[in-house]
Amino acid sequence: MLSPVVDEDGAPFWEYAARGELRVQACASCGELRFPPRPCCPHCRSFDSEWRLMSGRGRIWSYVLPHPPLLPEYAAQAPYNAVLVELAEAPRIRLVGNVVATPDAPLNSVDPARLRIGAAVRVAFTEVGGLTVPRWLLERS
Numbered sequence: 001m002l003s004p005v006v007d008e009d010g011a012p013f014w015e016y017a018a019r020g021e022l023r024v025q026a027c028a029s030c031g032e033l034r035f036p037p038r039p040c041c042p043h044c045r046s047f048d049s050e051w052r053l054m055s056g057r058g059r060i061w062s063y064v065l066p067h068p069p070l071l072p073e074y075a076a077q078a079p080y081n082a083v084l085v086e087l088a089e090a091p092r093i094r095l096v097g098n099v100v101a102t103p104d105a106p107l108n109s110v111d112p113a114r115l116r117i118g119a120a121v122r123v124a125f126t127e128v129g130g131l132t133v134p135r136w137l138l139e140r141s
């Protein structure tokens with residue numbers, strides 16, 4: 001089972017995800033958003049942070065369709081897409097995920113021909129191995 005590794009800095013991200021909220025860590029001093037989560041602001045070096053609610057909307061910045069040879073646990077998941085989504089509120093922040101047809105659909109539920117750079121997506125959540133993870137749905141265009 002491939003599951004994200006939850007560390008101390010990132011734990012709030014997963015706790016909010018479990019409530020169906022996509023939140024990104026922000027500096028409580030200068031307001032800059034940062035990802036992945038870490039203790040110190042790279043802009044002003046403050047250690048004060050907060051978690052800001054995102055709209056859950058974004059665009060596909062890039063994507064790949066992994067082909068064999070893949071490591072065994074990835075091969076068991078194939079075929080699948082892996083996308084980098086830039087968030088509407090923070091285009092410099094890009095989250096890795098998968099585009100699926102519905103929140104609980106399998107990883108191969110979207111025809112890869114429908115994926116394109118710039119496509120609008122919105123977040124959805126599902127439980128994978130006891131952890132609630134964000135996934136991405138294509139917006140109707």
Ligand SMILES: [Zn+2]
Pocket residue numbers: 027028029030031032041042043044045046
């Ligand atoms: Zn800062």
